[in-house]
Amino acid sequence: MTTPTKPLPPGSAAGPAPAGGRPAPGESLHSPVIDWFDEHARDLPWRRPEAGAWGVMVSEFMLQQTPVSRVLPVYEQWMARWPRPADLAAEAPGEAVRAWGRLGYPRRALRLHGAAAAITERHGGDVPADHAQLLALPGIGEYTAAAVASFAYRQRHAVLDTNVRRVFARAVTGVQYPPNATTAAERKLARALLPEDEGTAARWAAASMELGALVCTARNEACHRCPIAAQCAWRLAGKPEHDGPPRRGQTYAGTDRQVRGRLLAVLREAHGPVPQAALDQVWHEPVQRARALDGLVADGLVEPLADGLYRLPLG
Ligand code: SF4
Numbered sequence: 001m002t003t004p005t006k007p008l009p010p011g012s013a014a015g016p017a018p019a020g021g022r023p024a025p026g027e028s029l030h031s032p033v034i035d036w037f038d039e040h041a042r043d044l045p046w047r048r049p050e051a052g053a054w055g056v057m058v059s060e061f062m063l064q065q066t067p068v069s070r071v072l073p074v075y076e077q078w079m080a081r082w083p084r085p086a087d088l089a090a091e092a093p094g095e096a097v098r099a100w101g102r103l104g105y106p107r108r109a110l111r112l113h114g115a116a117a118a119i120t121e122r123h124g125g126d127v128p129a130d131h132a133q134l135l136a137l138p139g140i141g142e143y144t145a146a147a148v149a150s151f152a153y154r155q156r157h158a159v160l161d162t163n164v165r166r167v168f169a170r171a172v173t174g175v176q177y178p179p180n181a182t183t184a185a186e187r188k189l190a191r192a193l194l195p196e197d198e199g200t201a202a203r204w205a206a207a208s209m210e211l212g213a214l215v216c217t218a219r220n221e222a223c224h225r226c227p228i229a230a231q232c233a234w235r236l237a238g239k240p241e242h243d244g245p246p247r248r249g250q251t252y253a254g255t256d257r258q259v260r261g262r263l264l265a266v267l268r269e270a271h272g273p274v275p276q277a278a279l280d281q282v283w284h285e286p287v288q289r290a291r292a293l294d295g296l297v298a299d300g301l302v303e304p305l306a307d308g309l310y311r312l313p314l315g
Pocket of ligand 1: 167170171215216217221222223226227228229230232233234235
């Protein structure tokens, strides 16, 4: 039986602070996690060499709020249709929204289209390798820039998605869940945990993310299969219950997001302008329905035309 002990402060489970040749924070975590990854990583299409930086970028947009199983078929179709950024940029933004299908949060499709257009105009159609140039692309935030630079170009960046944040919260900070939104302290910790060597840092980023996705999951962490169980601060502390603010739920039924999804599905399947009456069929509550449609128009996902017609955006 595990004897509960006090949670360790950030970095302490990973070894002492770097000074005078002592191991850097995180050093004791790197090898076990990377070795585990070498053996257990899923063979995902965006991890294969042929995916290139564009494949990595497309996958990162899609995976941000959607599980791998739902992303896989859409990703394959997307890359077959638009194998280069210029291929996507040459089409109307509405085609990106249509191909996005039911991945949810469809503004990501418009943002990916905008990034493809900027890559074509500014970088001759090649996804830039430079982190600052990636960050300057429309629709690309800190996370995606770091992920593309790390996964596609093997650079040294802290790549903090929800899976990595959960692993660090448990293994290093000794709490069950990270805060609801990424904090400066988490970024600092992630940077401190990065291996010095670029290639190893890129491997670590992918490996720690995969560990969170497959082993250190949100609800059923599989500590018996975890390569860092012996040094995990939260496990060694006896797994104290989360005592932070309530975690954000993922309710969908009855929300404006659900109504927006239904409205967009009608437009995606129509292949042409749709009358208001067809949209009115999708939701019984007129105020919520109008609010959802207004939101789609304001977000540039739907274009209103004359005579009460609507379509996906042409440009
Ligand atoms: S030991 Fe358990 S809680 Fe700790 S990192 Fe591994 S899976 Fe997560």
